[in-house]
Amino acid sequence: MSDMDRYLQAATRDNTRRSYRAAIEHFEVVWGGFLPATADSVARYLVEHAGVLSINTLKLRLSALAQWHNSQGFADPTKAPVVRKVFKGIRALHPAQEKQAEPLQLQDLQRVIDWLEHEAQTARQQQDRPALLKAYRDRALILLGFWRGFRSDELCRLQVEHVQAHAGRGITLYLPRSKGDRENLGQTYQAPALLKLCPVQAYIDWVTEAALVRGAVFRSIDRWGNLNEEGLHANSIIPLLRQALQRAGIAAENYTSHSLRRGFATWAHQSGWDLKSLMSYVGWKDMKSAMRYVEVSPFLGMARIMDKPDQA
CATH class of the missing domain: 1.10.150.130 (Tyrosine recombinase, N-terminal domain)
Known part of the structure; x- marks a missing residue:
């Protein structure tokens, strides 16, 4: 070539x-x-x-x-x-409504993370290193994917040497290229440490347990607990997420890797983020792209009116 x-x-x-x-x-x-x-x-x-x-x-x-x-x-x-x-x-x-991934709601995020932490605790007690590593990896991947609104390919391209995580403070991640970075200039992302469902601590726990110092952050793990040198393929994120959700007792057939991104966008919108701030945080360039991910109930305004007592 x-x-x-x-x-x-x-x-x-x-x-x-x-x-x-x-x-x-x-x-x-x-x-x-x-x-x-x-x-x-x-x-x-x-x-x-x-x-x-x-x-x-x-x-x-x-x-x-x-x-x-x-x-x-x-x-x-x-x-x-x-x-x-x-x-x-x-x-x-031939009009067709575009199929969209089910957004991962915060209560289901809590449920699957609780289950993964239970799996990690059980694996440590049983000295099952492959299961322990998988639980730590999946927890870090899901939390980072949710709170940063990352696409599956972005999660798979993360490199340890491009991540700086500080417990109790926050995490900074650099991606040399991504879908939204048309000029391939590279982009830096940040996320704060949280009191619960913390992506920062989950990342630190994963790279510490896996002893990762360079290379891909998220990798496949074989039955003996050996980590692949290459990063996960983007196509593997959907089955990984669905399997974790199913083990936690959540029906997962409508969830895809976009469910993390849509889940965060929906949570942020319902929490009062304005659209401009949300677009800047996630990396959307136009409003149309952002609105495809935001799950909004058309009856929210009506509900507020109906909740008010009648006034004479």
């Missing part, structure tokens, strides 16, 4: 690159389309998959086709009027 290819590859996130590669393969190999594509072939591709693939999936396929044509020096067929009109028609005739 040439130096130019390496820099071009680094400009696109790994998940995006994999998604685009799969989209191009679907268009060319599975569907039988030709590249470079014509506007007519792209429109026919959309028509044949309308109602079968979700709007978001079709949108991603168009983005992948656009990126391929632009990178190869060809005219982008996805910008043609016929393609735009067909896509608009599909959205009109």
Whole structure:
């Protein structure tokens, strides 16, 4: 791979690159389309998959086709009027409500953390080191993911040498790149120590017990208690979270890694955070992104009115 290819590859996130590669393969190999594509072939591709693939999936396929044509020096067929009109028609005739992860409510966060602490205590008594490490890791990951509103890939990319944690004070975390950091300038995040459900102490307990001094913060653990050198894969966060919730007696099928982010956003909004402060803390650039994560009851205002006694 040439130096130019390496820099071009680094400009696109790994998940995006994999998604685009799969989209191009679907268009060319599975569907039988030709590249470079014509506007007519792209429109026919959309028509044949309308109602079968979700709007978001079709949108991603168009983005992948656009990126391929632009990178190869060809005219982008996805910008043609016929393609735009067909896509608009599909959205009109196949409306679909976007599925969102269930926000992890504070009482369920407390419940799962209490259970993980019980697991850690039992494992220590039984000298079960793999179970002890997993309980400490999962507690730190869930609390840090919740209170910092981190995405799964951000949790997986955390490096010990980029984290400074001080018991009873707070934690500072640096990520060289993230989804919201389009220019790859790096971003620093902070979170305070808390009296309970504390992400700072949970992190300190985990890295101390695991004897981590460098490398990935969150790693897989084998049956003998050995830690992998590499960080967890982002796809492993959902099963990890669901398994912890299920062991705590919480129905977990509607929870995903976004549940931590949505849970914090919902808690912060209900606790009186203004939207600007919430956006700044989590790292959202526009209000539309923020509102997708905030769970708001439309009846809150009505409830306040109904709670007031009638006045003559």
